[in-house]
Amino acid sequence: MKINTRSYKHNMSRLFFWLLLSLLSQNIYAASPVPATIKHAWIRLTPGNGPMAGYFEIVNHTDHNLILSGANSPAFGSIMIHQSEIHHGEASMHAITQGLAISAGGTLRFSPGGYHLMLMERKQSFTVGEQITITLMFRHHPDIHASFELKPIWFEEERK
Amino acid sequence: VKRLGQYLFLCLVIFAFTGCSQGDYKWHTTNISGIMPDLAFSLIDQNGKTVTADTYRGQINILFFGYTNCPDVCPLTLAQLSSVLRQLPEAERKHFNVLFVSVDPARDKPAIRKAYTAAFGPEFYGLSGTLKELRKLNRRYRVTFGYGKKDAKDNYVVSHSAAMYIFDPKGRARLLAKGTESSHELTEDFQQLLKISVNSTTMD
Numbered sequence: 001m002k003i004n005t006r007s008y009k010h011n012m013s014r015l016f017f018w019l020l021l022s023l024l025s026q027n028i029y030a031a032s033p034v035p036a037t038i039k040h041a042w043i044r045l046t047p048g049n050g051p052m053a054g055y056f057e058i059v060n061h062t063d064h065n066l067i068l069s070g071a072n073s074p075a076f077g078s079i080m081i082h083q084s085e086i087h088h089g090e091a092s093m094h095a096i097t098q099g100l101a102i103s104a105g106g107t108l109r110f111s112p113g114g115y116h117l118m119l120m121e122r123k124q125s126f127t128v129g130e131q132i133t134i135t136l137m138f139r140h141h142p143d144i145h146a147s148f149e150l151k152p153i154w155f156e157e158e159r160k
Numbered sequence: 161v162k163r164l165g166q167y168l169f170l171c172l173v174i175f176a177f178t179g180c181s182q183g184d185y186k187w188h189t190t191n192i193s194g195i196m197p198d199l200a201f202s203l204i205d206q207n208g209k210t211v212t213a214d215t216y217r218g219q220i221n222i223l224f225f226g227y228t229n230c231p232d233v234c235p236l237t238l239a240q241l242s243s244v245l246r247q248l249p250e251a252e253r254k255h256f257n258v259l260f261v262s263v264d265p266a267r268d269k270p271a272i273r274k275a276y277t278a279a280f281g282p283e284f285y286g287l288s289g290t291l292k293e294l295r296k297l298n299r300r301y302r303v304t305f306g307y308g309k310k311d312a313k314d315n316y317v318v319s320h321s322a323a324m325y326i327f328d329p330k331g332r333a334r335l336l337a338k339g340t341e342s343s344h345e346l347t348e349d350f351q352q353l354l355k356i357s358v359n360s361t362t363m364d
Binding site for chain 1: 280343
């Protein structure tokens with residue numbers, strides 16, 4: 001009997017837990033279990049210890065804006081979302097700190113000269129061809145672990 | 161009559177602009193012959209040696225300002241130059257130099273510039289110098305550079321000109337590429353400039 005009471009309580013708390021979770025996660029699983037896919041992910045390998053840039057294409061499968069809020073990887077001490085700009089012939093870049101929206105069903109490209117992941121503080125050595133996992137974080141959605149291929153410094157993406 | 165005068169004047173202006181040197185040639189980049197000054201500088205190369213524009217005279221020199229902690233725009237431009245040069249026949253490629261001038265001498269020591277430029281090819285040189293010399297050279301080509309605020313880890317962003325300045329073997333400014341040209345367009349312009357340079361009588 002004791003056992004039954006305990007299991008009843010246990011079941012109730014479990015039910016409560018699942019109810020709470022389903023309430024909290026209503027938006028998460030409503031549309032699609034996979035909120036986005038990552039394609040053509042690569043890193044330009046530069047000599048030395050300076051920051052490198054990561055590029056990829058992200059397709060939003062949901063019916064609402066998806067907010068990319070940040071990224072991390074054990075291979076780097078810090079990763080930021082950056083955007084390069086050429087203003088009056090002068091190149092500069094700045095950090096995107098408030099998250100980056102990918103429109104419903106839309107595609108956002110991180111490509112040279114535009115958005116890129118600024119990969120700072122290398123925690124390991126790298127070689128061309130190697131795959132590095134970077135975790136992309138989204139607001140109100142689960143993380144996506146994406147595999148980035150290291151490309152040589154002179155690598156050129158087809159310009160679109 | 162006043163109208164006609166204005167019309168003739170307009171024709172003259174158009175003629176003056178289109179009919180100057182290299183006028184018979186079409187370029188994808190901007191023709192800056194006679195507009196920008198000759199190549200002149202005193203800098204330190206990737207081996208720590210003092211170099212001047214004379215060191216590189218006799219070659220077509222492509223000047224580009226940047227810094228090695230620049231992970232995005234600088235390698236994009238240099239990678240494009242590298243692939244454009246790589247696709248030229250050896251007999252043509254040997255006439256070109258790329259002078260990468262770092263405007264971040266505090267971090268870009270010669271050894272760092274050497275490793276960085278070597279990765280793009282043997283035609284790439286990694287120059288830098290004192291802030292005074294770098295400012296002088298930037299001013300000469302009507303551009304500037306600047307440093308962003310340092311973060312907690314002493315990292316900072318450098319803003320710099322995105323353009324490439326192309327000089328003929330006599331050190332005269334010829335072309336300005338904005339950095340938005342396709343590889344095909346750069347190839348055509350480089351080959352045309354080389355053709356003119358070989359037959360140097362047409363250049364004077």
